[in-house]
Amino acid sequence: MRRLPLTKHGPKRRRPQTQSAPRFYARDPPLSRTTPVTLVHANFEKTQICGKPGTAVMADHGRRSPASSGRVSPETYGGQYDPFVSPLDRFEMAHLPRRSPNEQGSQDRPRARSAGSISNESLSQDTPFADPRPAGASSYAPIPDENPNPVQGRRSFVGVDSLMSMNSLGPYKTQDPVAQALVDRRAGEIATWKIHWQTPAIIIVLWVGGVMGVLGHHFFYLSLDGHPAENQLVKIRYGTALGYFVKSCLVGSVILSYRQRIWHTFRQKAMTLSAIDGLFSVTEDPTQFINWEMLRNSKLATLMALCSWLIPIASVLSPAALTSEPRTTFTNDTCRQVANLNFTRESFYNFRKEGDYPGSSLVYYNTTDKAATTDGWFDYYDQPSKNVKKLTVTSVYLGKPATYVNASINACQEGYNCTYPLSFQGPGYKCDEIANSTHPTLEDQNVPFNISALAPIGDQIYMASVDLNDYRVPQTDTGTDGVAKPGYDPATLGAFDSEPVLWIGYAINTSQPYPAGSPYRSQWKNIHEPKIFKCIAHHTNYTFEMHYNDTNQIVNRTAREFIAPLIDTTVSLNPANASEYLATPVTNYVLPSPDVEKYKLTAAYHALGQQLRNFLRGSISYTPPYYVTKSDISETRLLIPSTSYPVPNLMDELQSMLEDMLITLLSEPHLVIADKTDVPCRKSRTLNTFVYHKEGLWIGYALAVAVAFGFLLVGGWSIFQNGVASDTQFSRIMVTTRNPTIDRLSVGACLGGDPFPKELTRTKLRFGVLREEEVREGPLGRVEHCCFGTEGETSEIVKYGTYAGLQKWRTRVKAKDEYDEEAEWFEKERLLPLAEEER
Structure with a gap:
């Protein structure tokens, strides 16, 4: 152990040698025996110990071999870097701590001024004890940016006037025993290079x-x-x-x-x-x-x-x-019990036994025997029923098929729309064009009028003959109960010898003006094209595509097949009576007996045809400047209201109007012909x-x-x-900012409040190896410290280098035992003269 020579209070004495228990310390050696130290105590004057008063000089440990460490920082430098470039390194020593159970130490509370202490004013500014503040100043004097008197060839680590005290050289003791135990335990720790998972x-x-x-x-x-x-x-x-x-x-x-x-x-x-x-x-x-x-x-x-x-x-x-x-989804399904038409039921309808086929018939009948008990009795056609009149007229006036209120719900199910095919057999008109302006010949056609009656030659823009050889009503006199009175001919009563052919002639206004020299220009102005067509009633197979969208019904005919004429006879003028027509052959007549089923089916078809013909018969002529209408066709969609001319495609529209009447029958579920059927359908539903x-x-x-x-x-x-894997948590910031330079730079900003000093925000730092005194430290060789520091005092971190912490804290634990021994010896030396004087 080294000795501390005393210059005051008696002769120099050598303290007894004590042997400390062997300990391994991180790196720094103990203070050199020849290190001069200056102490100031409350009861003593300035004391020089092994050196000049007021100065302390670090012992030169010499430069060690680079082989003392496996990895070192890549930068080499001649001396220790001091950001403040101090000419001297002086340690100012504070009072020697003496702790007792009743006091917490000078670090915790202010110490009373010593009676023999030197006033601040009496100290020169170049002494270690001088106050760096000017007289009357309330804050620390700013640290100068540069040292005006640098010493060439030497760098000081501490700075211009070191503020380190005796306490800082001595072993630092915290008041928290748990923390102190942790400090002691971690004194020899080395930073670990390891990427934690x-x-x-x-x-x-x-x-x-x-x-x-x-x-x-x-x-x-x-x-x-x-x-x-x-x-x-x-x-x-x-x-x-x-x-x-x-x-x-x-x-x-x-x-x-x-x-x-x-x-x-x-x-x-x-x-x-x-x-x-x-x-x-x-x-x-x-x-x-x-x-x-x-x-x-x-x-x-x-x-x-x-x-x-x-x-x-x-x-x-x-x-x-x-x-x-809103999106429409589609599913293929089966629509059950959708409305359909079955005209075969009309064949078996008997108003006397409505329970067999409940519902309303399309036909009203007369009979020869209401009780159906006499031989040879039969029922025969009288007129269309009120129901069929209502339905067909509704369809004509609507210009489209009438729809039952709950038709979409019944067919598609509530909340759904659907599309499905519907097929049935019913009445239809097969129409053919027989004459026009290009081919006006009507030879052997038995047309009841000539094409010359139509515009532009004639004044007719529409004319129709739809009742030739029609069923005669009444067939014979009847009573109020509809029973035929005696005197009728059973062979001809109620017989359908023919179904009237529809002869339709009309003119089309082309909207193209006649040439200037045309004889028709003055009356018609525009070119007119006359046309004639005829329509014959047939048994017809229909296929429709029924589409229901909410409550809207859309019907498209997809197929139509004409099977056979309703009554296969030919009508011509009677040679014996030019005012009458004769239908041949007689064998094709449809009689009410004995083929009752065929007769009643023909009667139903005839009733529907009759309803259509009621709107077609008559004519429309033009005598400038008036149109004269003598036909109910004006009440239908077959006529253009704005011009009073028939639609250009009159033949197709006429067939379509009959089909509308048939579809309208679906809206009445109480008809005899009303039927239900299951059909494949494609359902759709529009939902959110x-x-x-x-x-x-x-x-x-x-x-x-x-x-x-x-x-x-x-x-x-x-x-x-x-x-290593790191983070930005406070713990990482704490351990990477251990640097004396940063400690001194932060003077006056320790509260961390705003505004932050601008001169500090402009200070450049980097994370690297702090340049400290090069010393040999045990078997690990050179152990360095990594931290944030100024650019000049840090070098690049070498991966897998040996790093621990600040050198001064690595040496404190080693110095602790020596410091305790020397402090104890110093106290004994001080008290020895006093004890001799008392004796």
Whole structure:
């Protein structure tokens, strides 16, 4: 052990040698035996111990071999760097601590001024005890930017006038015994180069969680697509939660990767404190993006931070990928019990036995025997029933088939629309054009009028002969009960010898004016084309496409097949009586007996034809400037109201009008011919349904996932380059800012309040190896300290180098035992003369 020579209070005495228990300390050797120390105590004057008063000189330990450490910082330098370039290193020693159970130490509360202490005014500014503040100043004098008197060839680590005290040289003791035990236990710790699995695993797990969230979001919306939009609020909440989960995972992965990147940046580049603040807070404060130095020195890290703000946009877009829209869905099904027509039932209808075929017949009959008891009795046709008149007239006036109120519900089921085919056999007119302006010949056609009667030659724009050889009504006299009176001819009573042929002639106004020299120009102005066609009643097979949309009925004929004439006879003038017509052959007459079924079916068809013919007979002529109408065709859609001319395609429209009458019969379920049938149908339903727009979800998510994956690779590479996985938590900031220079720079700003001193924000720092005194430290060789520091006092961190902490704290524990022994010896030496005087 070294001795401390005493210059006062008696002769110098040598304290007894004590042997401390062997201990291993991190690096620094104990204080040199020849180190002069100056002490100030409350009861003593300035005391020189092994040196000149007021000065302390560190012993030269000599330069050690580079082989003493396996890895060292790559930079070499001639001397220790001092950012303040002090000409001297002086240790100002505070009072020697003497602790008792009743006092907490000078660090905890102010110490009373010693009676023999020197006033601050009496000390020169170049002494170690001088107050650096000017007289009357209330704050510390600012540290100068440069030393006006640098000493060439030497760098001081401590600074201009060192503020270290005797306490700082002695073993620091905290008042917290638990903390002190931890300090003692960690005194010999070495920083470990190890990439802990936790941070990389969290980065990967968050990215994978984000991808799984994207897939879950996709499949969730896919399961809702096309389904009724029920519980919309709940579904939207689920979607929003998934979007938030994806955003949280991907942003979390990016931010953790970003933190690894900025630590790599801190090692590579020195940046001002303002830029470092920006990198630490830009993921939380977007205003930091205006920091130009941060953008310039850390482009990739800034891009990562920017993407951490932009990725949440994907979580905003993704819930919008599911919308609620009116959508029509189609299903192939069977429509059951749809309305149909079965005219065969009319064949078996007997008004005497309505229970067999309930409902209303299309025909009213007369009879020869109401009781049906006499021989040879039969029923014969009288007129169309009131029901058929009502239905057909309704159809004509509507200009389309009439619809039963609940037709769509009955056919399609409530809430659905449907389309289905409907087939039945009924009456129809087979029409053929027999003459026009190009082929006006009517030879051997038995046409009741000539084409010359039509415009432009004649004045008729429409004329029809639809009653030739029609069924005569009444056939014979009847009583009030409809029974034929005696005197009728049973062979001809009620016989259908022919079905009137429809002879229709009309003129088409082409809207093209006649030439100037035409004789028709003065009356007609425009060219007129006359046409004549005839229509013969047939048994016809129909196929319609029935479409119900809500309550609207749309009917399209898809097929029509004419089977045979209703009555296959030919009508001509009677040679014996020119005013009468004769139908031949007689064998094709349809009689009420004995073929009752055929007769009643023919009567039903005839009744419907009669209803159609009621609107066709008559004529329309034009005598300038008037149109004269003598036909009910003006009440139908077969005539153009604005011109009083028939429609150009009159032949087709005439057939269509009869078909409208037939479809209208479907609206009356109480007819004898009303039937029900099952048909294949295509149902549709328009509902508010969920619609999944896949591109709306995947465009945002795909970009977010790809960007997050790219930054995951950046974070992984940064961890590999750094050699450790780190974070921006307070604990990491605490252990990486242990630097005396930073401690002194922070004077006056320890509260951390705003505004922060601007001169500090412009100070450039980087994370590197702090340049300290080169000393040999045990078997580990050179052990250095990594921290934030100024650019000149730090060098680059070498991966897998040996780093621990600040040198002064690594040596404190080693110095503790020697300091305790010397303090004890010093106290004994001080008290020994007093004890001798008392004796």
